[in-house]
Amino acid sequence: MTVSQDKMLVLSPLFEVKKTPYGGRGCYALAPIAKGSEVLCCKAPLSSSILRSFKKEVCSWCFHYENGSNLKHRAPGVPNNFYFCSAQCADSFVRWDELAVYRSCIDSVEEQYLRVQKKKPTSNVDSSADSSAVTAESVECSWLEVNRWEERLPQKPTKRMNLIPYVDENELLEIKYAVGVLYEMYKRHSKQQDPTGEDSDPEAHPQDENFLSFDLLQSDELLKLQKYPALVESYTRVYQFMRLTVAAELQPLLCTATFRDIIGKNLSNAFGIWSLDAGDKEFFGYSVYPTASYFNHSCCPNLVKTRKGRSLHFTTMEDIPAGAEMYICYGNSGEEDQTVRQKELDEWHFQCQCGKCLSEAQ
Incomplete structure (x- = not known):
C-alpha cells in the first residue's frame, strides 16, 4: 500500500x-x-535481527543480555535458534508468532546457512570496485538479471537446493531482518482479509502505524551501493538465498521490488541493538x-x-x-x-x- x-x-x-x-x-x-x-x-520494532554469534546470549524477544552467559529459557515448539531471558519473553514470542511461520522461516534459513558454508564462493567481489560504475541503470540491470534467474528456476526441490548461494554472517543478518518484515506483512495481509476474502479498511488496524511510517521512509539503495559497490552482488545473492529458503507462506510476498524496498529503507533508518551496560558496549544487531x-x-x-x-x-x-x-x-x-x-x-x-x-x- x-x-x-x-x-x-x-x-x-x-x-x-x-x-x-x-x-x-x-x-x-x-x-x-x-x-x-x-x-x-x-x-516494538517492525523487524530486528541479532548476529548469529550472539543468538544464545541475547533474548530473541526483549534483547536482554547477561554479560555473555547463555540464556536458559526456551519455549515449547520453538527451535534452537531462539533463546529467551524469561518465560514471559518466550510466551510473548510464541503469541506473536502464533502460526509458527516466522520460526519456521528462520529455522530453514539457519539450516541452509550452515549447509552453504561448505561452498564458499569461487570468486570474491572486489571491495575496491569503482563506485562511479554503479548507476541507477546498472543497478536495474543487475536486478533484471535476477528476475531472469527466477524465471529459469527448476521446479524440483533437490535441484533448487543446489542453487542456494553462499552467504556470510553479515548477509545472514540482513536475511533475518528481511524475513521479519515479510512476516509482519504476512500477518497484516491476513488480518485485512474479511470473511469474503476482500480487503478491509487498513486504517481500522491500529498496529499498522509502523507500516504507514515505513511506507513513507526514503530508500537509500543507490547512495549506499555507490558508496559500497560490492553490495550490488551481495544484495542480489541475499535475495536469491531468500527465494530458495523462506517458507511457502511468505513466498507470495517476496519479489525483487519488495526486497529492494525493505533493504533500501533499512540502510539509513536502522537503530543498532547495543548492550545497555556502561563502558564498552557490545553490538548485537539492529532493529527498525x-x-x-x-x-x-x-x-x-x-x-x-x-x-x-x-x-x-x-x-x-x-x-x-x-x-x-x-x-x-x-x-x-x-x-x-x-x-x-x-x-x-x-x-x-x-x-x-x-x-x-x-x-x-x-
Whole structure:
C-alpha cells in the first residue's frame, strides 16, 4: 500500500512531521515541551535481527543480555535458534508468532546457512570496485538479471537446493531482518482479509502505524551501493538465498521490488541493538522502528534515546520551544572532533550543519 505525503500519520500529540527548510522531513514541537518529557514511545520494532554469534546470549524477544552467559529459557515448539531471558519473553514470542511461520522461516534459513558454508564462493567481489560504475541503470540491470534467474528456476526441490548461494554472517543478518518484515506483512495481509476474502479498511488496524511510517521512509539503495559497490552482488545473492529458503507462506510476498524496498529503507533508518551496560558496549544487531525515523541528527541533540527491552523512548534533554525541531544524535557522542563526527555521519549520506559543527568549522 502506498501512502501519499498528505496522509502522514500523527506520531505524537507533542510534535508534527513536516518538511524541513534544508530538505527531507523532521519533527517540530507543536507547543512548548518541558525538559524530561517523553515525546515518543515506540513499543516494538517492525523487524530486528541479532548476529548469529550472539543468538544464545541475547533474548530473541526483549534483547536482554547477561554479560555473555547463555540464556536458559526456551519455549515449547520453538527451535534452537531462539533463546529467551524469561518465560514471559518466550510466551510473548510464541503469541506473536502464533502460526509458527516466522520460526519456521528462520529455522530453514539457519539450516541452509550452515549447509552453504561448505561452498564458499569461487570468486570474491572486489571491495575496491569503482563506485562511479554503479548507476541507477546498472543497478536495474543487475536486478533484471535476477528476475531472469527466477524465471529459469527448476521446479524440483533437490535441484533448487543446489542453487542456494553462499552467504556470510553479515548477509545472514540482513536475511533475518528481511524475513521479519515479510512476516509482519504476512500477518497484516491476513488480518485485512474479511470473511469474503476482500480487503478491509487498513486504517481500522491500529498496529499498522509502523507500516504507514515505513511506507513513507526514503530508500537509500543507490547512495549506499555507490558508496559500497560490492553490495550490488551481495544484495542480489541475499535475495536469491531468500527465494530458495523462506517458507511457502511468505513466498507470495517476496519479489525483487519488495526486497529492494525493505533493504533500501533499512540502510539509513536502522537503530543498532547495543548492550545497555556502561563502558564498552557490545553490538548485537539492529532493529527498525519506522515511527522513530523522522528525527533528524544534531551533534548537540535536544532528545535522548533510551531502549527498554523492545521499546524505544525519546525524552527531551532541555526545554523545547514551540516550532523548534527536535533532534537525536546518530552514532557518535558529540564530543569527537568535527571531522571525525562527519566521517561517521557519511554513512547517512549528509553533511551535518548543526550549530556545533558550523561553529567548529569556522
